[in-house]
Amino acid sequence: MTNPQNKAAWLTGPKEKPLKVSDAPFPTPDIGEILIKNAAVAINPIDCKIQELGIFLQEYPNILGGDIAGVVEDVGEGVTRFKKGQRVISFSAAFQTGKPEMAAFQYYACGLETLTAPVPDGLPFENAVVLPLATSTAASALYMSDHLALPLPTVSPPQSGFKKQTILIWGGASSVGSSAIQLAKASGLHVLTTASTRNAAYARNLGADVVLDYAAADVEAAVAAAIKNAADKEGAPFVGAIDAISSPDTLETIARIVAKAGLPPSTKVATTHPPPESLKGSAVMTWVLALNLGLPKYADIAEAIWGRFVPEALAAGVLQAKPDPQVVGHGLESIQKGFDVLQQGVSAKKIVVTL
Missing domain, CATH: 3.90.180.10 (Medium-chain alcohol dehydrogenases, catalytic domain)
Structure with missing residues (x-):
């Protein structure tokens, strides 16, 4: 033939x-x-x-x-x-x-x-x-040991009996941000994200708990306050951030937020572009390479995402193609x-x- x-x-x-x-x-x-x-x-x-x-x-x-x-x-x-x-x-x-x-x-x-x-x-x-590249990038940032190393997602995330944590996802309306919000919620996290006022409802619909206007003059103080509030009132300490935009400006903003929130320099920030050397020491910034998800080293994460979560969540209507x-x-x-x-x-x- x-x-x-x-x-x-x-x-x-x-x-x-x-x-x-x-x-x-x-x-x-x-x-x-x-x-x-x-x-x-x-x-x-x-x-x-x-x-x-x-x-x-x-x-x-x-x-x-x-x-x-x-x-x-x-x-x-x-x-x-x-x-x-x-x-x-x-x-x-x-x-x-x-x-x-x-x-x-x-x-x-x-x-x-x-x-x-x-x-x-x-x-x-x-x-x-x-979905494919964005989901793989978000999953790499959230679950790889090189980055945030968080609990893997499930279609029905646990409602009790686990320690809730807070994550910041900068750029919640981007393709990587959209996947990251949904995966983080499926891992039981309290999700803070940034978006324009026009896209705030979009980010909330994906599951974000708090949406902040990235263009607001006081955005750094507002995010720092949200991080502290989540720890104090929600019992969800800060576990790290994903910068889905990763421009020099957004990375510098996140570095300042880490300082304003009183977080240690060991705070993890997963980036979608290589972080500048000038930010070394402000936080632990690691560049996410989604293509690594296909390596044997990360077979358990690939299986959890592509073998289980994505098929089950799409079939159940839990994962939105956004x-x-x-x-x-x-x-x-x-x-x-x-x-x-x-x-x-x-x-x-x-x-x-x-x-």
Whole structure:
């Protein structure tokens, strides 16, 4: 039987624009892999930065993309969770493995069984595809021993008999922030987050207990007060923070909040971009690399998130596929447009292209 034709949106060289749509090898799933016929892909800031700055990639041409949603076309040796025809989402392991056939921006891609979850029939692919990279990043920040090392999430978090803790999630309306709020609540945490006044209701709907306006003149004092109040009145001491934005400004703001709240320099802050050296000593800031979730060292976390929580929570309607997709086009030719739209800025949305 002849394989269908595969095409990809290729990055042909460092800083090259636009992406070039042309033929690509038809992937064959290896041991522990599944082959997915992509129905929708999402675009993330890291994709734009790789193209703009010419970073991370060693070989060209290459294929980008971390978020995959589609239908299982085939399964490799040893795969037991999935079968042909099943609807799935998958977090691409292309960077971790160095295999372009695992990148999202093509018609057919291979995914690791351990980083893939089934999608309920009632959830459209363009909605489901907002989750993989954001969920993996948030989970890495929350649960890896290198970062906050918190209790793993469950569909029905414990209501008693555990020590409640407070977390700050800066940027609650971002894609990583949206996933982090939901995972943190599923781990039984008291969640403080920041968002614009326009997105405050959105963050509360995801489960945030306290939402503070990041643009307010007194935001640092307000967050510090909320941290102290959670410890004093809620009995939920502060366990650390995730900065889902991680610009120099937001990281410096969090460092000042740590000081204003009277927290020790050992306070943990998980960042989505490398923290500047100038902040060393103000808190323990660690850069989250979601691609590490596919390593054997973190197999227990991957299993807890992708093997149990995501499938169960999606099926139960507990995990919301947020932020909502902003579909900018159909076909691989629209992916470069997606890059351009994302770089213009979006709020409480994720850029998606259907295939």
